[in-house]
Amino acid sequence: MKKIKKYLLFWLLFLVILPCFVRAEEMEEPGTLYARSAVLMDADSGRILFDKNGEEKLANASTTKILTCILALEKGEPEQEVVFSEEAVKQPEVHLGAAEGENFHLGDLLYSLMLESHNDTAVAVAEAISGSTAAFAKAMNEKAKEIGCRETHFVSPNGLDWEDAEGAHETTAADLARILRYCIQESPKREEFLKITRTGEKTFFNLAGNRSYSCVNHNAFLSMMDGALTGKTGFTGKAGYCYVGALKDGERTFVIALLACGWPNNKTYKWSDARALFSYGLSAYQYDTLTFPENFGEVAVEEGILPGQGIDETAEVPLLLSGEKSLQLLLSGKDEVKLQVTLPRSLAAPVAAGEEEGKAVLLLNGEEIAVCPITAGKTVKKKDFSWCFLKIFEQYLEL
Known part of the structure; x- marks a missing residue:
């Protein structure tokens, strides 16, 4: 870049096309998917890499339980007592089948919640954590907003098609992917969440010790693709088959969410869509x-x-770039990366070293993803009468 001449008075904006050496194959996006709504997300950045009606609000069935589980892990303790209430025991199948008044450790019940997707367990856990399902739903919606969900309204802890004054129990594929990303990447209880959801089988007793329960993990996708990390299925008559899952390959972690992915007799559609999205990523x-x-x-x-x-x-x-001098990004051969640089054409003294004088904005496909300040590399004092007098005197002496 040429020196910026002293007589130029305005700000200068220009773009630098950054060289990218992406080794990914040129692969077309997934074609026809069974799901009415689907997204593929980069779990590290939260960037959505593929979207099919990803912002459409739909019922999401038992995929809801990923948020129920992470809230229970964050707000409760494994040894906390959970008692099955009348409300809990009357929940429809699939259910654990505990009797009213029967009590358990919270840590054990989270395997019932996530492996078998028991609806009665979800209500019992919600009541133990927040006192009522309504209070727990409020906590769910607050957490969803904190995560960055924009179109989520949860009413039930189990994903059944409940409604309240604010509307039906719904989310979007994009928001659902954000929730799972939080569960596996950002939550302080992410390791505990992964341990539970990756467990194949679990047997536990009630606190009286007179009855045992066994749970088997129904997330069949864990054995379908190398790197399958976690996930949760769901189904109601309104929602259809749903799935949210994650896959890890080296440094890359992908999250998918599928809503309305077929109805009875189409139970395997979600696995076909999951494989297609992960393979594309x-x-x-x-x-x-x-x-x-x-x-x-x-x-x-x-x-x-x-x-x-x-x-x-x-x-x-x-003028020097401040902050990180390099950045790792998950990119495809179709992505365009630019650095938009804003610089001053001149400065007015005094100038302090390290003072921000411009900025560099990193654009990915036209969207801002990072901003770095550009700072002055030296301190420059302002001319004053004594300095001018001294310089004139020096010139006089040289004559």
Whole structure:
């Protein structure tokens, strides 16, 4: 980049096309999916890589229980007592079948919740954590907003098609993916969540010790693809078959969400869609390291002085990129990365080293994903009468 001339007075904006060396295959997006709504998400950044009606609000059945589980882990304790109430025991199948008044450890019941998807257990857990299902639903919606969900309204802890004054129990594929991303990437209880949801079988007793219960994990996708990490199925007559899951391959972690993915006699559609989305992510996206320019030339400082500067010389300072000099991004061959740089054409003295004088904005497919300040590389004082007098005196002595 050429020096920025001292007589230019305005701000300069330009774009740098950053070189990317993505080794991913050029692969077309998944074609026909059975799901009415589907997303593929990069779990590290939260970026949605593929979207089919991803913002459409739909019922999501027992995929709801991922949020019930993570809230119970964060707000409760494994040894906390949970008592099955009248409300809990009257929930429809699938249910644990505990009697009213029967009590358990919360830690055991979370296996019932996630492996077998028991509806009575979800209500019992919600009541133990918040006192009532309504209070727990409020906590669910607050957590969903905190995570970044924009179109989620949960009414039941088990995903049954309940309604309240604010509407039906619904979410979007995009929001559901955000919730699972939180569960496996951001929650302080993410390891506990993964341990529960990856367990094949679990047997536990009630606190009286007179009755045992066995649970088997029904997430068949855990054995369908290498790297399958976790997931949760769901079904109601309104929602159809639903699935939310995650897959890890080296540094890459993908999350998918599928809503309204077939009805009875189409139970396997969700596995076909899951395989298609994960396969697309694995083939099309690889991590690439982007390295940014560190120096953006020099800029004139009007009325500025530097050590050893003559009276007729102009002070100039380098403009340097502050912060990280490189960034890893999950990219496909179709992604376009640009660095939008805003620089001053001149500065007014005084200038302090490290002072922000411009910015570099990283754009991915036209959307801002990162901002780095550009700072002055030197301190420049302002000319004053004594400095000018001294320079004139020095010139006089040289005559």
